[in-house]
Amino acid sequence: MARQFEYTQAEEIRNAFARHRVRYLFLGKSGAILLGYPDTTQDSDLFLERDPENGNAALQALHDLGFIQLKNGPFDLDLVFAPDGIESFARAWARHVEVEGFPVCHPDDIIASKAASNRAKDREVLPRLRAFRDYWVSHRR
Amino acid sequence: MKERESQAAIPAAVLSEWEREFEAAARRPLQTRLRYAFVRTYKPILDDAPYRSFSTTAEYRAWCTENLPDWLGYGPAV
Numbered sequence: 444m445a446r447q448f449e450y451t452q453a454e455e456i457r458n459a460f461a462r463h464r465v466r467y468l469f470l471g472k473s474g475a476i477l478l479g480y481p482d483t484t485q486d487s488d489l490f491l492e493r494d495p496e497n498g499n500a501a502l503q504a505l506h507d508l509g510f511i512q513l514k515n516g517p518f519d520l521d522l523v524f525a526p527d528g529i530e531s532f533a534r535a536w537a538r539h540v541e542v543e544g545f546p547v548c549h550p551d552d553i554i555a556s557k558a559a560s561n562r563a564k565d566r567e568v569l570p571r572l573r574a575f576r577d578y579w580v581s582h583r584r
Numbered sequence: 585m586k587e588r589e590s591q592a593a594i595p596a597a598v599l600s601e602w603e604r605e606f607e608a609a610a611r612r613p614l615q616t617r618l619r620y621a622f623v624r625t626y627k628p629i630l631d632d633a634p635y636r637s638f639s640t641t642a643e644y645r646a647w648c649t650e651n652l653p654d655w656l657g658y659g660p661a662v
Contacts, residue, residue, distance in 0.1 A: 448622040450615045476621040481609035483623045525641055543614055560645070564657025571602055573591055578606045 448486060448518045453477075456487070456520075457544050459504040466492040467501070468539050469547045470526060470556060472568070477542045478550060480575045482568070486519035490548065492532040493524040528552075528559025550576040627656060 460467055469477055471488035491501055501522070510520075529535050529552050538549045548556075554572055557565040609617060629652055638644040648658035 448624075450618040453618055473621075476617060477614070479606065479609050479617070481605050481617070481621075483621055485622065485624060485627075523641070527641055561660050562645075562648075562658055563654075563661045566661040567657070570591060570594055573587065574594070574599060574602050575606055578603060582610065 452518050453487070453545065455508055456489070456504075459507045460501070461544070462507070463500040463504040465500045465504050466494075466497050466532070466536070467546065468532075468535055469545055470523065470553060471521075472553075474547045475550065475553050475572060475575065477545050477547045478540060478575075478579060480572065480579075482571075486521055488521045488523055488526075490523050490526055490529070490532065490535065492536075526556045527561075528555035528557070550579055628653065630656065630658070 468474070468490045469487065470490040472480070472482060472484040473487040476482060476484065491497060505520075529548075535548050535552050536546075538552070540547045540549055550572075554569065554576060557569060557572065636644075636647075638647065645660075649660060652658045
């Protein structure tokens with residue numbers, strides 16, 4: 444089992460992906476947590492633009508992070524190219540949020556993706572996540 | 585519309601408590617928020633392989649439904 448994900452790994456992802464100019468966004472609960480949502484999760488969901496050039500850049504960045512052929516890495520990452528509920532990477536990118544250099548999906552996209560997945564575990568968190576979205580929108584600086 | 589209705593059904597006391605939690609989280613630096621956010625627990629079957637890849641999200645969802653225990657919550661909501 445990979446070791447627990449920590450802030451330093453988030454920084455390593457951010458820096459390696461920036462170095463290789465990977466177009467990606469934090470999605471899911473890890474994205475919400477970056478925006479300030481108080482909760483726990485186990486791994487990071489990264490939404491990557493589906494494009495050969497971006498795919499190659501992501502592979503190089505992941506190699507830098509210690510992943511060997513995407514099979515074994517120092518921590519858990521979920522790489523998603525077509526998340527439920529999000530029309531396209533371009534649309535998600537157009538309204539994404541930067542948090543200390545971390546590119547994160549807008550809360551509405553995080554919610555849309557969780558709602559569309561229709562999983563029991565996602566349904567359970569949606570009311571609190573929607574309340575957080577309202578809080579975040581009204582307190583955004 | 586449906587979303588508004590379901591949010592309106594949340595008791596005011598619960599919403600207030602959540603708001604206090606959001607405010608408390610907003611006061612913590614990002615590094616602290618992440619330190620408390622990532623908690624590693626073993627999930628049967630899901631964690632029993634070093635990696636998995638699927639061609640489509642639908643294929644991944646179907647695998648979860650067929651292979652994971654219901655209580656993990658990865659199956660469709662009923």
